[in-house]
Amino acid sequence: MATAELTINPEDLSQVPPSNLRIPEPTVVVIFGASGDLTKRKLLPALFHLEQAGLLPKEFAIVGVARRPLGNEFAEDMRNGIVEFGSVPATDAKLEEFAKKIHYFAMNFDDAAAYSRLKTELDSVAKQHGIGGNRLFYLSVAPEYFTEIISNLGAQNMAKPTDGSVRAVIEKPFGHDLESAKELNRHVNSVFAERQIFRIDHYLxxxxxxxxxxxxxxxxxxxxxxxxxxxxxxxxxxxxxxxxxxxxxxxxxxxxxxxxxxxxxxxxxxxxxxxxxxxxxxxxxxxxxxxxxxxxxxxxxxxxxxxxxxxxxxxxxxxxxxxxxxxxxxxxxxxxxxxxxxxxxxxxxxxxxxxxxxxxxxxxxxxxxxxxxxxxxxxIFNRGGVGDCGPIQPNVITIRIQPDEGISLRFGAKVPSTQSMAVCPVTMDFDYAKAFGKSTANGYERLLLDAMLGDQTLFAHRDGVETTWALxxxxxxxxxxxxxxxxxxxxxxxxxxxxxxxxxxxxxxxxxxx
Structure with missing residues (x-):
């Protein structure tokens, strides 16, 4: 199976540990809307965590795409974001080398002619870093730009693989009702095959x-x-x-x-x-x-x-x-x-x-x-409650997703006493941070890695999106x-x-x- 388990090493409290599972092929990750907070706060720190863990290929590059003319400022800003939001020391030995893989291309998403220049830029970046035709397009943009970007990628033949794989990650919201979700699915599938599409939900x-x-x-x-x-x-x-x-x-x-x-x-x-x-x-x-x-x-x-x-x-x-x-x-x-x-x-x-x-x-x-x-x-025990214990409470399993990840089980236990059978609720608790060590992995590590590997397990399928919208x-x-x-x-x-x-x-x- 083409996935990697991002377990946390108690000895390394900040990052994703190395894995002996499959590493993605050399890839250019292209982030549309790269000047937004998501890129700086989540995506780039997550990609660097994967780099620290040895889960990225040596031949790898990132191209941020947005309207603002940021130029070389973009790579420095992303480097600062990795340090600030990824809890990475500014002196990390891998950081400088990773920053050299970060590029920027300014364009308006509705400028059809700009996509031809983008294609040339991606080919140039790929050649510079020894990468073939593998592309991962990440649409971190407002929903109204989804169809515009996807249409232009198709028009410039950037959506169909030639000498590698091409995949597209699309952020939510995927539609605003059933009909709009169906229309967006029809449009996306007219350019990308379903196996190329990764509808992301960061909760997963x-x-x-x-x-x-x-x-x-x-x-x-x-x-x-x-x-x-x-x-x-x-x-x-x-x-x-x-x-x-x-x-x-x-x-x-x-x-x-x-x-x-x-x-x-x-x-x-x-x-x-x-x-x-x-x-x-x-x-x-x-x-x-x-x-x-x-x-x-x-x-x-x-x-x-x-x-x-x-x-x-x-x-x-x-x-x-x-x-x-x-x-x-x-x-x-x-x-x-x-x-x-x-x-x-x-x-x-x-x-x-x-x-x-x-x-x-x-x-x-x-x-x-x-x-x-x-x-x-x-x-058969204290139905109405005895002493400090109220009526017997039902057993409960609680799965905490955030902020304190863990699982707990509530059950009844006898209170120490020689005179009564008072039953009080007690809790058995599993805490992720205590068991495996605290991690700054933000969840995007696993999703980005799986997208590069082509594993859609933790991504939404069009049928599921349309079924929930129908509800x-x-x-x-x-x-x-x-x-x-x-x-x-x-x-x-x-x-x-x-x-x-x-x-x-x-x-x-x-x-x-x-």
Whole structure:
């Protein structure tokens, strides 16, 4: 299998350790939108981490493409970004040599003639570094430029491999509803074959997300009880303390459902709910994920709620409401919070509710999955609670995605006493940083490496993108036709609107306290 496991060496607390698995062929990585924060903060530090680990080929180069005339400033700026955001010492022996592989090309993305010059520049860079025809195009641009760039790459014959492989990594959002996703897929597939396309979701680069499959399928004790006979409900939370951070125009068009739920959260749900794949190969994993999404019935509008934050405080600091954010409509109807109930109509999950919530300006930054098990058929111990222990609580497995990656198990244990059988909840906890050492790997390492290797396991397929959009587009249409009357309906720094609590209360549940 053409992948590399990016395990963390406790002796090296900062980087990805060396691997004896396959290294990509010599490649030119071309980053469109390279002057943006993603390149400096994530992509270049990730590529350098791979260089430190010996996972990049010797013949390798990076070409940043953007509008601004940066010239040689670009390589120096990226070098500084690697040091600052990649926790790399400025004196690292490999840094200077790596910086020599960084190039820049200024152009407007809608200038068709510029793509001919770009092609000449890429051929020149490839020749300079001893690289053949392998290209990895990374589209770190606003969605409105996707089709423009892809069309021009096709027109200049840069999308079809001649003496190497050509692949394209496309950032989200991949469409804003079902029809736009279908149209974008049609356009992309008219230029690139599906095997060349890597629709990236950075959540899938996180170690804990990948570890969901290991947790379930590499251990014999969990999978036998991972079904409707033993599991009572599942909760998935994706909470942020941040607001829109200057991205008002983008978020006005997106909202929480498009920005987080349709992509990140649905990926997490699929890993929790999927059947065992035949192997950890892209086709097998993608097929099982698709089966989960296809098994979700249409979302009833009474099972989904939305919210928008008003002024409040985060960690004691006053913050504005969404409508007071920069470049946001003062009468905006965009949701910054969404909560919903899903079902999965298959043999494993029939009758088990999946509750999802995602929002901005909440009380805590946390992404986690909570699997709550059913209570024993008869509670023979302290049903009403004894002493400091309340009623016996259900067993819970919690998978923490961020910020403190780990897995915990809650179960009941007898309190030491010679007079009672008081049972209190205790927790067994696995913490990634404590077990394997702290790492500054940001998740893009694995994804960039897999893209260069041609492994699509952790990337979205067009069928999956369209299936999840088909689930949420009716909700978005209904919301567009019926504006909320109560926005803003939660205070910044809280856990969201009251209607989210009511959504679970009608089933007899509450959100897990985080």
């Amino acid at each position: 680069g996180k170690e804990t997300v990948q570890n969901i499959l290991v947790f379930r399928f590499a251990n014999g004790i969990f999978e036998p009880v991972w079904n409707r006979n033993f599991i009572d409900n599942v909760q998935i939370t994706a909470a942020e303390t941040l607001g829109v951070e200057g991205r008002g125009p983008f978020y006005e068009k997106a909202g929480a459902l498009r920005d987080v739920v349709q992509n990140h959260v649905m990926e997490l749900l699929s890993f929790v709910a999927m059947e065992p794949p035949m192997s950890f190969e892209s086709q097998s994993v993608r097929l099982e994920k698709l089966k989960v999404w296809q098994s979700i019935p249409p979302i009833a509008m009474e099972n989904i709620v939305r919210g928008q934050y008003g002024p409040g405080s985060i960690k004691g600091e006053a913050v504005p409401g969404y409508r007071q954010e920069d470049r946001v409509d003062p009468n905006s109807q965009t949701e910054t919070y969404a909560a919903l109930k899903l079902g999965i109509d298959n043999w494993r999950w029939a009758g088990v509710p999946f509750y999802i919530r995602a929002g901005k300006r909440l009380a805590k930054r946390v992404t986690e999955i909570t699997v709550q098990f059913k209570q024993p058929p008869m509670l 949420y587009t009716p909700v978005l249409d209904a919301w567009a036709n019926k504006k909320p009357q109560t926005f803003p309906n939660y205070v910044a720094g809280s856990w969201g609107p009251d209607c989210a609590d009511e959504l679970l209360a009608k089933d007899g549940y509450t959100w897990r306290k985080l």
